[in-house]
Amino acid sequence: MAAREKSNLKVTQDEIVDRQALLHVEIEDERLETHLQRAYQKLVQRTTIPGFRKGKAPRGLFEQMVGRSVLVEEALETLVPDAVAAAIEQEDIDSYGTPRVSVTEYEPIPKLDVTVPLRPTVNLGNYAGLDLEEELEEVTDEQVDQAVEQAQLSLATWDPVERALESGDLAVLTALGKAGDEEVLNGDNVEFILSEDNETPIPGFTDAIIGMESGQTKEFTLDIAEDFPGEQVAGKTVECKVELFEVKSHNLPDIDDDLARSVGQGYESLDEMKTGLRTQFEEAASTAAQRQLQEKILDTLLETSEFAIPPLIVEHEAEHVLNDQQQALARYQVSMQDYMENAGKSGEEILEEARESASTRLKRTLLIEEVAKIEEIEVSDEDVEAEIITLMANAGPQADRSQVESDEAQASIKAMVLRRKSVEKLAEIVQSKGGTPAKAAATDAEDTASDDENTDEESS
Numbered sequence: 001m002a003a004r005e006k007s008n009l010k011v012t013q014d015e016i017v018d019r020q021a022l023l024h025v026e027i028e029d030e031r032l033e034t035h036l037q038r039a040y041q042k043l044v045q046r047t048t049i050p051g052f053r054k055g056k057a058p059r060g061l062f063e064q065m066v067g068r069s070v071l072v073e074e075a076l077e078t079l080v081p082d083a084v085a086a087a088i089e090q091e092d093i094d095s096y097g098t099p100r101v102s103v104t105e106y107e108p109i110p111k112l113d114v115t116v117p118l119r120p121t122v123n124l125g126n127y128a129g130l131d132l133e134e135e136l137e138e139v140t141d142e143q144v145d146q147a148v149e150q151a152q153l154s155l156a157t158w159d160p161v162e163r164a165l166e167s168g169d170l171a172v173l174t175a176l177g178k179a180g181d182e183e184v185l186n187g188d189n190v191e192f193i194l195s196e197d198n199e200t201p202i203p204g205f206t207d208a209i210i211g212m213e214s215g216q217t218k219e220f221t222l223d224i225a226e227d228f229p230g231e232q233v234a235g236k237t238v239e240c241k242v243e244l245f246e247v248k249s250h251n252l253p254d255i256d257d258d259l260a261r262s263v264g265q266g267y268e269s270l271d272e273m274k275t276g277l278r279t280q281f282e283e284a285a286s287t288a289a290q291r292q293l294q295e296k297i298l299d300t301l302l303e304t305s306e307f308a309i310p311p312l313i314v315e316h317e318a319e320h321v322l323n324d325q326q327q328a329l330a331r332y333q334v335s336m337q338d339y340m341e342n343a344g345k346s347g348e349e350i351l352e353e354a355r356e357s358a359s360t361r362l363k364r365t366l367l368i369e370e371v372a373k374i375e376e377i378e379v380s381d382e383d384v385e386a387e388i389i390t391l392m393a394n395a396g397p398q399a400d401r402s403q404v405e406s407d408e409a410q411a412s413i414k415a416m417v418l419r420r421k422s423v424e425k426l427a428e429i430v431q432s433k434g435g436t437p438a439k440a441a442a443t444d445a446e447d448t449a450s451d452d453e454n455t456d457e458e459s460s
Contacts, residue, residue: 008028009026009027009083010025011023011087011091013091016118019120019309020116020117020118020310020311020312021091021116022114022116023088023091023113024111024112024114025084025111025112027079027111027112029109031079031082031083032109032110035076035078036071038075039071039072039074039077040059043070043074044057044059049062049065068107069106072106072107072110076103079110080101080103080112083112084112087112088114095117095118096117096313097312097316098117098316099114099116099312100114101115115312117312118310120308121308122305122363122366122367122370123306124301124305124367125301125304125305126304127297127301127371127430132293132296132300133293133431134293136285136289138285139281139285143281144274144277147277148259148273149255151259151273152253152255153252154263155259155263156252156253158170158248158250159249159251160247161247161248162247163213163247164211165211165212165213167194167210168195169194169247169250170191170192170193170247170248171192171244171246171247172190172245172248173190173192173209173243174187174189174242175187175190175192175205175241177202177241179232179236179238179239182232184202184232184238185202185238187201189245194210202222202228202238203222204222205222208220208240208242209244212242213244215244216243216244217241217242218242218244221238221240222240223237224236224238257270293427294423294424297423297427297430298367298423302360302363302367309359314355314358314359317362318351318357319354321354321357321358322354336350368422371422371425372418372422375422377418377422377425379414379417379418379421383414383421384410384414388404388413391404392404
């Protein structure tokens with residue numbers, strides 16, 4: 001990387017507004033000349049000048065042939081980022097994020113307007129005094145019984161029977177259907193579960209085949225209502241032909257100790273299975289209650305804290321929100337334009353929603369960072385490694401460790417761990433009804449000192 005020229009820029013700075021500094025930058029001659037020369041050396045290599053080999057035309061002649069404006073435009077590609085960085089350093093500005101740059105003049109000396117976002121600030125609300133509690137959902141016997149019944153269903157079998165078809169059976173059949181000359185039904189050797197309220201494939205089909213026996217062929221007609229949602233058959237008469245090959249009955253295992261042993265969780269009895277299921281439900285309920293409490297705390301702090309975030313940072317984050325949204329839609333092969341039309345929203349409404357989402361996302365991040373700073377929460381290399389091990393285990397055999405080795409991935413994992421540790425600390429403080437978090441302790445000390453001063457004044 002080329003070293004940046006020593007800064008001798010002419011910079012004036014407007015009053016800071018909304019945590020953004022506006023710099024008016026005038027490029028000095030030496031810096032401009034350096035970048036013009038670089039631009040010339042780059043462009044002359046790919047420009048044909050009559051009478052000269054590529055790269056050999058003198059700069060003066062080159063400028064006459066292509067125009068100084070072309071040279072200046074190329075020079076700005078490297079000049080602008082160099083000058084902006086130098087101006088920020090010269091003015092000793094603690095920048096936060098990417099500045100916005102506008103070239104206000106090109107000749108004779110380029111001038112820039114640079115909007116620099118400053119580090120956002122947050123004044124946290126008093127989280128130690130929050131009156132919030134976990135809302136733990138009670139695990140009922142009904143939940144446990146339903147889980148046992150689900151296990152029973154998962155172990156059920158379809159067994160061939162020698163009898164007529166009944167509702168609830170599985171039929172192996174071939175079905176053909178025509179509405180006039182149009183084929184509307186064609187299933188060859190398919191499995192079909194009979195259900196009284198099932199209108200698949202067409203209304204009346206299930207009722208028409210109940211009572212059939214294996215090896216039987218049946219022909220029948222069905223008159224379909226005008227308001228049936230399937231346009232292909234609505235209001236038409238469908239001529240059907242069905243050949244039944246096999247009837248299967250759904251057999252459920254008994255709910256007993258054998259069932260418990262069959263689920264593969266190491267249970268030896270039905271009572272042991274129910275106890276294990278209840279424990280799982282209770283652990284899940286506890287985890288859900290803790291997460292809900294954490295979200296309540298963050299939502300409350302969003303309302304009670306004061307934030308100062310540069311608009312430029314919000315705009316940049318809104319772009320990320322929109323990109324995430326577009327990628328999510330693309331996975332379902334839906335364009336942003338189609339989404340807006342289906343949702344009845346304009347581009348400006350979508351952008352405003354993105355800004356609101358971006359603002360909330362930034363505020364939550366600032367909250368986490370501030371809590372971590374106040375409570376002296378840190379993320380060690382061991383914390384990151386433990387998180388990676390968990391991620392790899394959850395990903396299964398296809399896990400690729402190299403995907404989490406990049407600096408960006410490591411930073412993302414570290415931020416994730418910091419967030420979790422911070423919200424867990426918040427919940428711990430709130431549940432302990434105050435505790436002695438650093439900020440609360442500092443605030444109490446200030447209040448005590450103030451009370452002591454007032455007492456001394458009254459005594460005198």
